Amino acid sequence: MSTEPATVGYELLRTPRLNKGTAFTEAERRAYHLEGLLPPRPVTLELQMARIHAELSNLDNNLQKYMFLSDLQARNETLYYAILMSDPATFMPIVYTPTVGEACQKFDQIFRIPRGLYLPITALGRLKELLSHWPQKDVRFIVVTDGERILGLGDLGVGGMGIPIGKLSLYTACAGIPPQYCLPITLDVGTNNPELLEDPLYLGLNQKRVRGADYAAFIDEFVQAVQELYPKCCIQWEDFANFNAVPILELYRDKICTYNDDIQGTAAVALAGVFAALRISKQKLTEQRFLFLGGGSAATGIAELISQAMALEGLDLKAARARNVLFDINGLVVRSRNDLADFQRPFALEHAPITKFVYAIKELRPTGIIGVSTVPKLFNQSVIETMADINKRPIIFPYSNPTSRSECTAEEAYRWSQGRAIFASGSPFPPVEIEGQSFTPGQGNNVYIFPAMGMAIFATEAKRVTEEMFIVAAKAVAEQVTEKNLADGLIYPPQSKILEASLHVATRVAEYIYDHDLAGVPRPADISTHIRACAYKPVYPAFAV
Incomplete structure (x- = not known):
């Protein structure tokens, strides 16, 4: 079955879910105003994969490979998952543990293209509005963190976003969940990491972590907003501190579709x-x-x-x-x-x-x-x-x-x-x-x-x-x-x-x-x-x- 993309020309090449890059056929290039925007010879997905494998083999370390693959995901989603699914044993340690730990630690230094949603506690009372900014209206999976206990590395603030992004990549690569249904989210309530608070490159809220009733209200507003906007959505809680992870799970496990990985x-x-x-x-x-x-x-x-x-x-x-x-x-x-x-x-x-x-x-x-x-x-x-x-x-x-x-x-x-x-x-x-x-x-x-x-x-x-x-x-x-x-x-x-x-x-x-x-x-x-x-x-x- 064939379909028509919702966008054409230069915008089509900037839409990762639809972009085929050099694999657009000559007929598609004529039909969707791509002529002149690409090198003239169309190639297959298999040849594109061979090129990516060759480029990866020339990189010196796994963090470089992580960054390369992140860029690929941002421009051509199909090619990204074709690479991951071609050799999952090789690529899982690159896009997730252990490499993702280093990527989270260096998040502010290597940040390139935003992915997912960042919901700061300063937007309390407006979370549904911010959630509605996500372009996909049928979200089935949200992996969410507040960045406080990232792997064994501790409080990384918004740098913890690498975890929801990586987890959802594996949802698709390892079990075939269509990526358009997945949404990574970071809840930013501040950070108690002094190095981050003193770092001018830090991208999160420059404040100590909010605790107590305000934190609970923030979590509850988030949960309710998800239920209203995405009623079929499952929320997976990820890398919260123990004293928050356990009560959050206990509060919501019998009310909504949710779990803590x-x-x-x-x-x-x-x-x-x-x-x-x-x-x-x-x-x-x-x-x-x-x-x-x-x-x-x-x-x-x-x-x-x-x-x-x-x-x-x-x-x-x-x-x-x-x-x-x-x-x-x-x-x-x-x-x-x-x-x-x-x-x-x-x-x-x-x-x-x-x-x-x-x-x-x-x-x-x-x-x-x-x-x-x-x-x-x-x-x-x-x-x-x-x-x-x-x-x-x-x-x-x-x-x-x-x-x-x-x-x-x-x-x-x-x-x-x-x-x-x-x-x-x-x-x-x-x-x-x-x-x-x-x-x-x-x-x-x-x-x-x-x-x-x-x-x-x-x-x-x-x-x-x-x-x-x-x-x-x-x-x-x-x-x-x-x-x-x-x-x-x-x-x-x-x-x-x-x-x-x-x-x-x-x-x-x-x-x-x-x-x-x-x-x-x-x-x-x-x-x-x-x-x-x-x-x-x-x-x-x-x-x-």
């Missing part, structure tokens, strides 16, 4: 890793005990989802939570402490205080340790060796991002455990060889969860996002790990196959959505076929000539 997506990808790890250790989920290094929203999110999964397998929920233990900056999370947040209390043990992580391992004898501390190297040799002493196949998951914040490297985990660790990390690590045996480290990246969750929501027009949907997603990820993958130490599907993996997960989640009357559209005869029909393909549209 740091809490629920991270939990689901960790649970997927656990399900796959148990295929190696030949143990039951209800036999596991996990010790978390970190006691924030990511840790409690993972702990709660594992507990819920244990409960589904017959364990009492209270007993399940007692098998998921937190260790934060002040030591083991025990009931006698008077510094606990409400969201930590369900996991507080009736136990004497312990202030050293390795002592907690010796005392509690966990089958797995999960790092979400954002502090590097805390899974040291003593920690790994102790885990290996008490477990035949210890589960070692240093999930902190970016790579510089990882609790240990893959090589350290494998070497210090004599190759017995079942390992996955939040950031990518290269293959490791220990005593002649080769290991392929798995990356417990949320990319296995949130794009697929998004596609399931998109295809079904789901009204809500539930905890059970994340357990379904975790099982669907784990069931795609082959025996060959497990033999190589890989407990997640290969990222080179991420689109197929995501569509499989999306199908499983969509089945749950339809089974539990959460869908906004009728159930199709074949859900898998419906999901695939919804998926975006990076091909140029045919224009009427």
Whole structure:
């Protein structure tokens, strides 16, 4: 089917969703006033991709490649996604973690073309007006941050916009969600980062962060404005500080279609890793005990989802939570402490205080340790060796991002455990060889969860996002790990196959959505076929000539 673009000539070349660049045919050039605006020889999308690959190969580092691809996205969206989807395992670390962390830190220095929306708290009372400035009127996904806790890097203010932009790129590249339905947003309430406040290049509000009732009113006005303008939209909360992330999710999760990827997506990808790890250790989920290094929203999110999964397998929920233990900056999370947040209390043990992580391992004898501390190297040799002493196949998951914040490297985990660790990390690590045996480290990246969750929501027009949907997603990820993958130490599907993996997960989640009357559209005869029909393909549209 052919269509007519809404714009012609020079403007058409400046409209990234419609622009084909040198791939416009001679007939299209005549019809849409492009003659003379392009070099005369038309080329194919494939040749354009070859040129982009060649240009990328000449760049020295991943930040340069990130900036190059950002510019490409701003001028030719189809070509951008064709590149990403041609080799997702190569390009995901460039457009998202770990490179996006450096891009966020240098946001004000490398800023080029605005993307998405910036909503400052100074516009309180006018957020619907600002939201209406977005040209697309059917928005299905908003990824939103306030920039306070970007990866493990802290408060980056409006520089955190790189996270929503990157996440939504992966919604499309990894699960086929059409990009026109996606909107990245930064809520600017100020920053407490003194370096940013003193930097003349900083592009955000030059003020300390707003807290309390004014902040809550700002969030609520934003949510209500989204509901009024985009009633089919799902809001994904991203990189908020724990003390805001948890109450925001609790307030809105049963009222609108929303979720928090740091809490629920991270939990689901960790649970997927656990399900796959148990295929190696030949143990039951209800036999596991996990010790978390970190006691924030990511840790409690993972702990709660594992507990819920244990409960589904017959364990009492209270007993399940007692098998998921937190260790934060002040030591083991025990009931006698008077510094606990409400969201930590369900996991507080009736136990004497312990202030050293390795002592907690010796005392509690966990089958797995999960790092979400954002502090590097805390899974040291003593920690790994102790885990290996008490477990035949210890589960070692240093999930902190970016790579510089990882609790240990893959090589350290494998070497210090004599190759017995079942390992996955939040950031990518290269293959490791220990005593002649080769290991392929798995990356417990949320990319296995949130794009697929998004596609399931998109295809079904789901009204809500539930905890059970994340357990379904975790099982669907784990069931795609082959025996060959497990033999190589890989407990997640290969990222080179991420689109197929995501569509499989999306199908499983969509089945749950339809089974539990959460869908906004009728159930199709074949859900898998419906999901695939919804998926975006990076091909140029045919224009009427």
